[in-house]
Amino acid sequence: MAVNVQTGARPVRAGRRLRLPNWLGTTPFLAYVAIFLLLPTGIIVVDAFRTPAGGLNLSSLKILFGSAERSYFTGSLELCLISSALGAVLGAMLAYAIASGNPDGTVRRLYIAVSGVLAQFGGVTLAFAFVVLIGPVGLLIHASWFYTFPWGIAVIYTYFQVPLMVLVFLPAIDGVKAQWREASDSLGASTWQYWRYVGGPLLAPAFFGAALLLFANALSAFATVVAWENQIAYIVPQQIYVAINSEVGLSNVNQADVLALGMIIMVAIIMTGYALLQRRAARWLR
């Protein structure tokens, strides 16, 4: 019945040809994503639960709570907390300075364009740049803390966290209406009162959402930390690399899978929180 109705509604010209369902047009895309995104993810999940004997159970998840693994996760959390807090606060200041200027001015254009580029500028190059700026051969200072974890690497991470914060947080600050300030002024509020009772609460969801994005960003970064220090594993991505490429230690063959799964779960939770906060922020800041 349904089939009859459908063919009746179709144009006559196409009537003779074999009718293929429309969704078939998306198969090349779906097949590609299945092989190179869904299959690898599936492999991680399955292997994370696989025992050395070949069975499936939850025992390998105990790896996550081993003392060594806990230290990688603690290291990752420390680094992400410091670098995203620094990035969020500094980036919010810069975003406010940009937003309070001329919306078509050169300074604003320049900072936005540069932020777009520098937010992507991680990688080994960034570590090189900081080595020659404040490292052992530093031109500016010779920072004794350069190779200490987490502060040395956190300062380097700040270099791409601040521009990312500017890009994510600037639209929220732009959404703050001048009338809100005028209204609070005309009611006799001080600058502090305006920020405490009006501006702050309005911007808070956007600010914390952006900070979460920065956190996820720092969690996934790998290249910079490798170029900074390749001998000692401090954070989860470093240990995943070691686990994949070491032939020894067959007892924990799936350590890489378990750690990778742990990272995916963490980022997924953070990104969900980010999406929820963004939705909350969008209520006022249009």
Place this chain on the structure above:
Amino acid sequence: MAAITAVGEAPLAAPARRPRGMQAGRRRRLNAFRYVVFTFFALFFLLPLLAMLRFSFEGSTLGTWSASAWSQIVSYQGPPPLLSAVEITLELGVLTSVVTLALLVPTMIWIRLRVQWISPAVEFLCLLPLTIPAISLVVGLAPVYNKIRHYELSALMLFFAYVILALPYAYRALAAGLNSMDVKTLAEAARSLGARWFTVMFRVIAPNMWQAILNALLLSAALALGEFTIAYTLLYVNLQVELYSIDRNTPNASVIFSTSLAALIFVFILLLIVSYAGRRRRRGMR
């Protein structure tokens, strides 16, 4: 009151008008804050790059000047030779962006036209790589690449993974392009004039979103040019891995600074084109 609101809501003038209504004192303080912030961040962003620039002109002994590092970009013999890594990285950039577009553009237009119901699923799949850190994805990709290596050893095969990494950025750029026009009406007009679906997609819709296509192209190319994590973990050599290994093997090799800067300037130009094209599109819509 109504008058104030009406003036304030004139869309372009609103942010620029803000300082005019303030008392002179607050405005002066705001300007002082802005200059301090802008100077601080200009130094913060520029100094590491300047330090790299200085070291790229380092002579054979510390403190001397020489341009040899810049000519070494083409002549550095490695091992492995630098130029071959540059070549393979550029090829990866081209391959990644072309495959990403070939995969996404027809699929996204087709979905818009005929299979709207599948659209949320495809959006989810395209944005999924944002929640899977590259270092996690590579754990699942390793078995897949073991299969690929049976047929082809070249580092060019990395493009399979890079397309996945590029999906979220390309998807957003293309979706913005599709949203800025009335796809349904265009398609109906073309169909009523006798155009086939192929003509509608490639001669009607695609030419109308060339700026979005250009953005997607440049973003995926920029991503492939700067990628380190997947190449390094799967033991392929691209430009970033090459720079890293030169840094490890040869102390004080100033060629890494000249090459990094050259690569950085190249990507900088690509991304500036993106931000410029984006700005022109927004202008046109006003």
